[in-house]
Amino acid sequence: MLIRIELDGTVRQVPSGISLAAVLAGLPGRRSASGEPRAALCGMGVCFECRVTVDGQPHQRACQLPVREGMVVQRDV
Amino acid sequence: MSDLHTEIAIVGAGPAGLAAALAVCEHGRAACLIDDNPKPGGQIWRAGLTAGSRSATNREAWLTNPAIPAELTARLARVEGLRVLPAARVVATQNAGSLLLEDASQARYLHYQKLIVASGARELLLPFPGWTLPGVTGAGGLQALVKQGLDVSGKRIVLAGSGPLLLASAATLRAAGAQVLLIAEQAASRQLAGFVWSLRHWPAKLAQAARLRWALRGVPYRAGSHVLAALGKERLQSVRLQQGQHVRELACDWLGVGFGLVPNTELLQALGCALQDGSAKVDALLQCSQPNVFAVGEACGIGGVDKALLEGRMAGLAAAGQVEAAQALIPARAHQLRFAAQLAHHFSLDPAIRQLADAQTLVCRCEDVRHGDLLAYNNWREAKLQTRCGMGACQGRICGAACATLYGWPVTGSRPPIQPTRLGSLLQLETTEAPSS
Numbered sequence: 001m002l003i004r005i006e007l008d009g010t011v012r013q014v015p016s017g018i019s020l021a022a023v024l025a026g027l028p029g030r031r032s033a034s035g036e037p038r039a040a041l042c043g044m045g046v047c048f049e050c051r052v053t054v055d056g057q058p059h060q061r062a063c064q065l066p067v068r069e070g071m072v073v074q075r076d077v
Numbered sequence: 078m079s080d081l082h083t084e085i086a087i088v089g090a091g092p093a094g095l096a097a098a099l100a101v102c103e104h105g106r107a108a109c110l111i112d113d114n115p116k117p118g119g120q121i122w123r124a125g126l127t128a129g130s131r132s133a134t135n136r137e138a139w140l141t142n143p144a145i146p147a148e149l150t151a152r153l154a155r156v157e158g159l160r161v162l163p164a165a166r167v168v169a170t171q172n173a174g175s176l177l178l179e180d181a182s183q184a185r186y187l188h189y190q191k192l193i194v195a196s197g198a199r200e201l202l203l204p205f206p207g208w209t210l211p212g213v214t215g216a217g218g219l220q221a222l223v224k225q226g227l228d229v230s231g232k233r234i235v236l237a238g239s240g241p242l243l244l245a246s247a248a249t250l251r252a253a254g255a256q257v258l259l260i261a262e263q264a265a266s267r268q269l270a271g272f273v274w275s276l277r278h279w280p281a282k283l284a285q286a287a288r289l290r291w292a293l294r295g296v297p298y299r300a301g302s303h304v305l306a307a308l309g310k311e312r313l314q315s316v317r318l319q320q321g322q323h324v325r326e327l328a329c330d331w332l333g334v335g336f337g338l339v340p341n342t343e344l345l346q347a348l349g350c351a352l353q354d355g356s357a358k359v360d361a362l363l364q365c366s367q368p369n370v371f372a373v374g375e376a377c378g379i380g381g382v383d384k385a386l387l388e389g390r391m392a393g394l395a396a397a398g399q400v401e402a403a404q405a406l407i408p409a410r411a412h413q414l415r416f417a418a419q420l421a422h423h424f425s426l427d428p429a430i431r432q433l434a435d436a437q438t439l440v441c442r443c444e445d446v447r448h449g450d451l452l453a454y455n456n457w458r459e460a461k462l463q464t465r466c467g468m469g470a471c472q473g474r475i476c477g478a479a480c481a482t483l484y485g486w487p488v489t490g491s492r493p494p495i496q497p498t499r500l501g502s503l504l505q506l507e508t509t510e511a512p513s514s
Contacts, residue, residue, distance in 0.1 A: 018226025025227055026212045026312065026331070033445040037311050039211035041442070041475070043221030044120060045113060046199045048470035048497070049442060059470070059497070063225065066115065
């Protein structure tokens with residue numbers, strides 16, 4: 001089943017049940033303290049590299065978040 | 078929010094935590110099982126897509142995870158006195174006998190009489206040039222992402238590092254349609270042969286190794302090989318590897334690198350439990366140095382799923398007052414501990430692995446602290462104070478283990494909160510600790 005989420009202002013259809021990190025697929029979600037692009041590293045909620053803003057809440061770990069219909073995701077890059 | 082009360086609190090719903098919960102509840106005691114993830118199973122039995130994504134409040138729905146052995150799920154579904162708290166994390170400890178929990182909507186206390194910590198392990202991720210590029214993940218990390226639904230079909234993947242997890246990860250990736258170009262194991266072929274030979278004492282593990290190798294037929298598995306650098310501009314494009322005497326470059330889409338596992342001991346440290354060699358120090362019945370606290374599974378020493386199941390059961394029995402039944406399992410645990418020792422011995426790190434970072438390589442990825450910046454310091458505390466190493470969002474969970482491996486610095490002085498948390502949750506703490514210097 002496909003659901004719709006909004007990623008950086010664009011509506012995308014994604015399979016339900018997958019994590020937001022799986023949707024991002026290595027697309028950086030943020031820039032580091034010195035400006036490097038960063039994406040998921042540990043895949044299990046430990047490293048905090050996959051942080052994105054979700055529904056206005058900053059610093060959400062994409063690997064711990066199942067996608068939801070209508071979820072609004074903003075990458076900080 | 079109203080406080081929760083339980084007889085036996087169990088943190089972590091992987092094999093050890095589930096086995097503990099079962100032992101407790103099958104002996105008529107009440108347990109409350111807490112896990113950070115929406116579904117049970119921990120990392121090794123990570124729920125796949127078919128398991129559904131919603132964090133079910135209903136226990137039976139929550140237990141639906143085909144990766145967990147059916148018998149365990151069925152028995153857990155039948156017991157009385159088990160309460161589950163999915164997608165909740167422990168952010169602080171309060172006095173003896175209370176944990177502050179946070180989930181998406183609220184923070185509240187859980188008061189317990191006994192606590193079983195089954196916090197599992199994370200990957201040992203070590204710095205090498207280019208390891209911060211998007212597309213470079215942990216080896217188990219990449220496996221976890223695929224189980225979360227990452228599409229890797231047709232993708233070119235290189236796995237590197239050390240330990241059996243490389244093979245398990247490769248099998249998952251291949252089953253998902255990826256093209257696994259190479260598995261680079263840092264251990265020498267002599268070490269690997271020694272490990273395989275030792276497996277004759279654990280026939281089930283030998284059979285499992287054989288099954289994995291069969292699933293991976295045609296995938297090159299090279300001993301004495303390690304990553305030198307990940308290359309690319311804004312994203313990974315290729316990897317440079319040392320293979321014996323040769324250096325080669327391989328173009329790839331993903332690179333998964335993990336050098337083994339590190340016990341998660343943050344909660345145990347917050348509780349004041351003593352550690353030994355980086356894992357919880359426990360007695361023969363898994364009791365920690367603090368009263369009424371048990372540590373089980375990877376948290377008290379890396380040894381795999383069979384050790385975790387057994388220790389969870391032992392601690393569950395002991396906590397439920399079934400001391401004799403727990404004691405009867407001591408010889409079986411000794412057998413599992415011998416396996417753990419084999420694992421540590423045969424996959425010990427080549428000194429070259431500690432030399433992969435150059436002066437410009439970031440060691441602390443949260444605060445962007447370079448290897449060259451850290452060489453001037455003698456210990457973790459000095460390095461933290463002067464460079465902010467280990468003071469970012471992950472609270473040193475990644476670079477702490479890296480610094481311990483590279484520089485021999487034990488990680489000391491961890492402070493609450495145990496996890497980055499909302500201010501609103503911290504405001505619930507009844508007393509705040511005076512800051513120590």
